[in-house]
Amino acid sequence: MTSGEPRVPQDEEIRQAWRAAAAESPPTHVDTAILSAAREAARTTERKDAPRPARPWYREWQPMLAVAAVAGLAFALIQVMPRGDGAGMGPRATASGAAESTPPSIAAPQISEAPTRLKVDDTVRKSAGPPPPAGAAPHPPGPAAFDRPGHSANTAAGALERRPPQPAAVAPSPDVADSLMSASPPPTANRERAAAPVDQEGVEATSQAGGTRPAVETRIDRIVTLYRAGDRSRAATELRALRTDVEGIDAQLPASLQAWARTVR
Amino acid sequence: MAGPDGTIAASAGRPDTGPQMQQVRGQGQADDEDAAAMLAYAGGDARAFESLYARHKGGTYRYFLRHLNGHAATADELHQDLWLKVVGARSRYAADARFATWLYTLARRRLVDHWRHAGIAGFESIDEESVAAAVEESMASSVAHDDAPLRATISAQAGRRLVDALQGVPAAQRDAFLLHVDGGLSIAEIGALSGEPAETIKSRLRYAYRKLRASLEDLQ
Numbered sequence: 001m002t003s004g005e006p007r008v009p010q011d012e013e014i015r016q017a018w019r020a021a022a023a024e025s026p027p028t029h030v031d032t033a034i035l036s037a038a039r040e041a042a043r044t045t046e047r048k049d050a051p052r053p054a055r056p057w058y059r060e061w062q063p064m065l066a067v068a069a070v071a072g073l074a075f076a077l078i079q080v081m082p083r084g085d086g087a088g089m090g091p092r093a094t095a096s097g098a099a100e101s102t103p104p105s106i107a108a109p110q111i112s113e114a115p116t117r118l119k120v121d122d123t124v125r126k127s128a129g130p131p132p133p134a135g136a137a138p139h140p141p142g143p144a145a146f147d148r149p150g151h152s153a154n155t156a157a158g159a160l161e162r163r164p165p166q167p168a169a170v171a172p173s174p175d176v177a178d179s180l181m182s183a184s185p186p187p188t189a190n191r192e193r194a195a196a197p198v199d200q201e202g203v204e205a206t207s208q209a210g211g212t213r214p215a216v217e218t219r220i221d222r223i224v225t226l227y228r229a230g231d232r233s234r235a236a237t238e239l240r241a242l243r244t245d246v247e248g249i250d251a252q253l254p255a256s257l258q259a260w261a262r263t264v265r
Numbered sequence: 266m267a268g269p270d271g272t273i274a275a276s277a278g279r280p281d282t283g284p285q286m287q288q289v290r291g292q293g294q295a296d297d298e299d300a301a302a303m304l305a306y307a308g309g310d311a312r313a314f315e316s317l318y319a320r321h322k323g324g325t326y327r328y329f330l331r332h333l334n335g336h337a338a339t340a341d342e343l344h345q346d347l348w349l350k351v352v353g354a355r356s357r358y359a360a361d362a363r364f365a366t367w368l369y370t371l372a373r374r375r376l377v378d379h380w381r382h383a384g385i386a387g388f389e390s391i392d393e394e395s396v397a398a399a400v401e402e403s404m405a406s407s408v409a410h411d412d413a414p415l416r417a418t419i420s421a422q423a424g425r426r427l428v429d430a431l432q433g434v435p436a437a438q439r440d441a442f443l444l445h446v447d448g449g450l451s452i453a454e455i456g457a458l459s460g461e462p463a464e465t466i467k468s469r470l471r472y473a474y475r476k477l478r479a480s481l482e483d484l485q
Contacts, residue, residue, distance in 0.1 A: 011474045014427070015446050017481070021424015022447065026326045030341050034348040035315060041352050042311035 216246055220253060227257055236264045295320070299364035307355040314355075318348065321365065324447045325372050331443055332376055334432055343379055347372050369448045370458050373440070388437045388459070423481055430480035434473050441466050442473035 219242050226235035239261060242249050250261045299320065305313035325347055329340040350371055358367065380387040431439055437459075444450045444458065452470070456463045 011470070014474050014477050014481075017423045018427050018446050018477070021427055022323075022327050024327055024330055025323045026344050027337075027341060030345050031318075031322070034318065034345055034352075037349055038306070038314045038318070038352045039311045041355065042306065042309045042314065045307070045309035045355075 216242070216249065216252070220249075224254060224257060227260065232260075235260075239264050296363050296365070300360040303355065303358050303364055304360060307358060314352070317364070321368060322348070324365075324449070325368065327447050328369070328372055328443050329376065331428070331431055331447075332436065332439065335428075339379070343372075343375050347375050350375070363454070365449055366454050366458060369444055369450060373444075373458060386436075388440060426480045427477050430477050431473070434476050438469040438473040438476075441469035442477075445470060 219238060223235050223238045223242070226232075226238060239249075239253075250258070253261050299317060302313040302317040306317065322344075326340060326344045329343045329347075330337065333339050333343075347368075351368065354371075358364075377387055431442065434442065440459070441455055444455045445452070450458065452463050452466045455461075456466045459466070
């Protein structure tokens with residue numbers, strides 16, 4: 001306190017006078033508010049310090065059991081999940097989605113016809129249908145089946161990835177990509193083909209024989225593109241090759257190519 | 266101390282009442298009681314807080330009231346804020362410093378905050394060196410007068426004059442006086458609290474005492 005410190009002269013009298021005069025104290029309502037808050041805080045402290053009732057033994061182990069259960073489930077899920085070849089989850093997931101969203105009778109041939117390009121995992125194959133015969137020739141993938149208006153839009157991205165690489169000279173890249181991504185109706189060639197008379201029996205026959213329909217349409221697209229690009233010789237080569245694979249394919253060509261097709265031998 | 270109904274006597278337990286020797290002897294005991302009461306309150310003993318509040322509420326209230334030129338409404342508000350802060354900080358109180366020092370540190374901070382929000386300059390409103398020089402000069406010229414016993418009548422009139430005179434004392438000097446007289450803090454404690462050397466605090470006190478004494482000169 002102040003004892004032992006350098007004393008200011010005559011300050012004691014001033015202090016006494018001051019203390020005698022200083023009698024103000026806070027008003028009652030302020031006292032009441034402060035003391036009420038203090039009592040409430042003390043009650044809170046008491047409640048915090050109060051011993052808690054004993055918990056049953058299983059409540060003590062509950063958090064650890066929950067953690068163990070979650071870890072076990074996660075481990076089991078990882079074991080059950082199919083292991084891919086690291087090519088990315090996108091195509092597999094899309095193919096799975098396509099297989100789930102398409103009736104098995106339709107999806108099975110589509111997937112089994114392009115085993116080397118689609119990279120469909122074993123789970124999808126098992127659920128979609130039997131694997132293709134060992135001697136079956138690899139077939140170009142068929143995006144036409146996916147960009148047909150009847151198919152759902154969520155398979156378009158997968159179809160884009162499965163589309164075979166187009167030659168630079170004939171690739172209508174941005175337009176084709178856009179049409180695939182938006183799952184819009186097919187371009188002019190497809191519209192013409194849709195208008196052309198179709199050999200229904202032939203198509204159904206090839207579909208039942210192994211689902212060549214998407215590949216046929218792709219190849220027809222390719223022929224139309226080559227023809228329009230002025231590369232008649234390659235278009236003719238493609239047409240001849242298609243004729244050897246599919247009988248009566250000329251009838252499926254667009255009307256604008258019918259006359260030219262008759263000249264190809 | 267708290268009565269049966271929880272009310273607090275205004276003057277009960279004031280640390281700086283009574284004869285000086287008794288006060289000096291009782292100061293350490295009061296400090297111990299303050300610290301023990303605060304720790305007991307931190308443990309949930311509401312009665313301990315009531316006794317603590319009864320001992321210090323007058324000092325802190327007047328500390329605000331004098332600094333605010335008698336503006337009671339603002340003093341009420343700041344006083345309540347201070348003690349609610351004490352309530353909130355009960356679990357953080359450590360008995361390694363005097364309770365009064367801790368309390369007035371909080372009070373001073375609250376006052377500075379109030380001044381800052383109100384755009385008032387606060388404690389930095391006076392040139393320390395010029396004040397010190399003026400105090401020394403005035404004291405040297407009136408040594409003979411100061412050595413004579415001050416025969417001021419301890420009356421309501423003298424008290425009123427002191428209160429009025431203190432309003433004319435600069436804030437820093439007034440603060441030192443209030444902490445010293447009302448708060449019961451030592452010069453060293455005031456220096457630590459305000460971040461100033463002890464010599465500066467001593468100069469401030471001399472200046473304040475000089476001004477107050479001058480206000481009572483015609484009563485002698």
